[in-house]
Amino acid sequence: MNVLVWSALIVLMVPLQAVLLPYVKIAGVVPDIALVAACLAGVLGGELHGLLAGLTLGWVMSLFSAIDPLVAMGVKGAVGYAAGFAGRHVVYFSWPMLMLGIFFFSCSAGLATASSLTLNGQQDLWWTLRTVVLPQGVLDALVGGALYWVAWSRFNVERWMAEYRA
Amino acid sequence: MRMVNFRAPYNTGRLVILLAVVLLVGFLLLPAQLQGLFQRAGSPVGWVVSWPLRAVAGVSDGIADLWAGYVALRTVEAENRELRKELEYLKGQNSQLREAAAATDRLAALLDFKQQIGVATIAAQVIGRDTGNWYRTIILNKGEADGLRPDMGVVTPAGVVGRIVKTTRATSVVLLVTDPNNAIAGLVQRTRDEGIVEGTSNGSARLKYIPMLSDARPGDRVVTSGLVGGFPKGVAIGTITAIHKEDGGLFLSAELVPEVDGEHVEEVLVIQSPAVPSEGERLGTPKVKSKS
Numbered sequence: 201m202n203v204l205v206w207s208a209l210i211v212l213m214v215p216l217q218a219v220l221l222p223y224v225k226i227a228g229v230v231p232d233i234a235l236v237a238a239c240l241a242g243v244l245g246g247e248l249h250g251l252l253a254g255l256t257l258g259w260v261m262s263l264f265s266a267i268d269p270l271v272a273m274g275v276k277g278a279v280g281y282a283a284g285f286a287g288r289h290v291v292y293f294s295w296p297m298l299m300l301g302i303f304f305f306s307c308s309a310g311l312a313t314a315s316s317l318t319l320n321g322q323q324d325l326w327w328t329l330r331t332v333v334l335p336q337g338v339l340d341a342l343v344g345g346a347l348y349w350v351a352w353s354r355f356n357v358e359r360w361m362a363e364y365r366a
Numbered sequence: 367m368r369m370v371n372f373r374a375p376y377n378t379g380r381l382v383i384l385l386a387v388v389l390l391v392g393f394l395l396l397p398a399q400l401q402g403l404f405q406r407a408g409s410p411v412g413w414v415v416s417w418p419l420r421a422v423a424g425v426s427d428g429i430a431d432l433w434a435g436y437v438a439l440r441t442v443e444a445e446n447r448e449l450r451k452e453l454e455y456l457k458g459q460n461s462q463l464r465e466a467a468a469a470t471d472r473l474a475a476l477l478d479f480k481q482q483i484g485v486a487t488i489a490a491q492v493i494g495r496d497t498g499n500w501y502r503t504i505i506l507n508k509g510e511a512d513g514l515r516p517d518m519g520v521v522t523p524a525g526v527v528g529r530i531v532k533t534t535r536a537t538s539v540v541l542l543v544t545d546p547n548n549a550i551a552g553l554v555q556r557t558r559d560e561g562i563v564e565g566t567s568n569g570s571a572r573l574k575y576i577p578m579l580s581d582a583r584p585g586d587r588v589v590t591s592g593l594v595g596g597f598p599k600g601v602a603i604g605t606i607t608a609i610h611k612e613d614g615g616l617f618l619s620a621e622l623v624p625e626v627d628g629e630h631v632e633e634v635l636v637i638q639s640p641a642v643p644s645e646g647e648r649l650g651t652p653k654v655k656s657k658s
Contacts (some may be wrong), residue, residue: 214415215422218494218505223426229499248382255386260415263408264494266501266531266541270393270401277386313500327567332499 231339234261238276239302242283254280271316275309299345306340412534423493479523486638502545506538514538519596519637525625526603542628544569552603553591554582560591576618
């Protein structure tokens with residue numbers, strides 16, 4: 201994908217995450233669309249696309265959050281790269297499998313973020329898991345699965361990925 | 367169907383990996399400097415992103431208004447079919463007028479408060495929420511170009527909203543008073559006992575470090591002490607609902623219900639200069655006794 205399309209997608213993702221998604225908050229948690237996008241970019245485009253998408257999205261999203269930009273960039277970049285690596289080594293892709301993968305990556309990213317934050321006495325590991333990491337993992341998996349299912353039913357994703365792996 | 371080749375050229379790949387390694391080493395060796403660099407570099411990007419952000423916020427408000435009006439009109443239709451058209455019109459107009467009246471009330475209260483508070487303030491609108499799940503923040507439609515800076519206090523006529531933690535050229539991020547990472551100097555209005563107000567993980571706030579012999583009790587109001595931070599003295603923070611004493615602890619702590627619901631606030635004032643008067647200024651110039 202060319203740089204312009206990527207830039208437009210990234211710029212549009214910020215209002216989606218900051219303005220529209222808070223309306224669909226479930227248990228006080230919204231899906232992290234940037235993380236899902238980094239995962240999908242990695243799976244469909246490879247490690248480099250995943251890494252670049254993760255780094256860029258992490259940085260841009262951190263401008264509109266109190267989170268440390270380095271933490272956001274590092275975590276999302278790593279997720280994008282790992283998703284790309286995983287995508288290249290999986291023989292057959294289905295949307296339930298992708299959902300499971302996104303759930304795993306989202307939970308790993310959540311735990312990595314939690315360990316890098318200076319959590320105060322009220323926010324221990326159990327609180328983090330219960331209130332943010334697991335609910336966000338489920339929501340991210342649902343959103344990622346839905347996006348992949350739409351792409352799978354509308355476009356020839358399998359052929360696309362086969363060409364990438366060749 | 368034309369297939370798109372997503373593979374990056376070999377040289378590009380090496381370049382990206384090299385960039386990632388340089389970034390990683392940079393993160394490890396110079397974290398503070400790199401953070402500042404990215405923050406400064408992000409300012410113009412934030413300005414660009416703020417345009418679609420504001421546009422989507424505007425469209426979102428419009429759709430929300432339209433949806434509310436539609437639901438109201440459906441109810442009217444069910445109640446009386448014959449007067450449907452007239453009721454539709456009146457209901458729609460009423461809804462618009464109510465919204466306009468509510469906005470006028472809010473803005474008038476904001477203006478009154480701006481004059482009462484006696485410090486330089488900038489009015490701003492809330493256009494979004496935190497892009498992650500780790501912090502309770504709101505995004506304002508004004509930034510560095512309007513004179514906003516990190517650590518400035520944010521209030522409404524009802525009380526304290528939070529503190530600015532990040533700015534871009536056209537937007538600011540405000541950490542709400544209910545976030546556990548926020549700390550504001552406060553005092554119990556009746557007993558004058560000082561402490562630190564911080565958010566709690568369940569979305570309320572608490573006043574810590576109240577002296578053990580304090581007479582503070584549920585119902586007491588907590589206001590800003592004006593000692594540190596970007597707030598003048600006396601701005602409401604919340605009302606005490608319970609007092610706790612930990613075993614072996616040296617201080618009391620109090621649970622608070624914040625005066626402002628940060629999740630639903632729409633317009634705010636950013637305090638540019640708290641202009642805290644010194645003790646001398648507060649007490650006035652001592653009068654010299656005349657010799658008679």
